[in-house]
Amino acid sequence: MELADRAVGLILTLTSLSPLVDSDHFVHKYFLPQEYAILIPVYAAVALICFLSVFIGYVMLKSKKKKA
Template identity: 35%
Template structure:
């Protein structure tokens, strides 16, 4: 029951973010600059900056994870070879 609720809430958040970003990037350039609808959205330059920042952050997190896994794996291999040589 809880997993369905979490999945539904994640789907709702993703749909909301997708709808907001789509309206902001695709529809708002066709709305007059003095319209009150522009007050609900940040400046257009952030439509590019936000995804770029998120992509760079994601690459950094994945790269850090992979490097720590590789370092731990190499340490285990080195320990095994050291134990095999001492036996």
Template identity: 50%
Template sequence: MATGMDQMLGMCMSAGGLVIFLYYSIWILLLPFVESSHIIQTFFLPREYAIIIPVIAGVIVLLLLSLFATYILLRKKKKKE
């Protein structure tokens, strides 16, 4: 059973993911149709970062997953010896 703290953490993580999804969706899907002089443009980074940030995040996630898998395999190999 999940405790109250686990549920709160889960809700915070879900809310954070939703906020990031909405921000990115607005940034990519709606902002190209808004004039560049409009005030809403000040709340968003330049569009080049819309590609750079997810690529860097993906590379970091893949690196961490690879390191974790390597750690597990090496640990498993040491147990057999």
């Protein structure tokens, strides 16, 4: 298990160095553009909030129909 932890640590260290290399370095072709670092979490948060809102609304409507 220790070897796997070291391998994961090495991979994380190498990928975290990608902003520190030149922009024309071959490493950059393996990563998404920097805009996605903001867009992906924002879209995921909006989707989660929408899902939770629909779910809570559905549960509230179901509980209201049971009482009536």
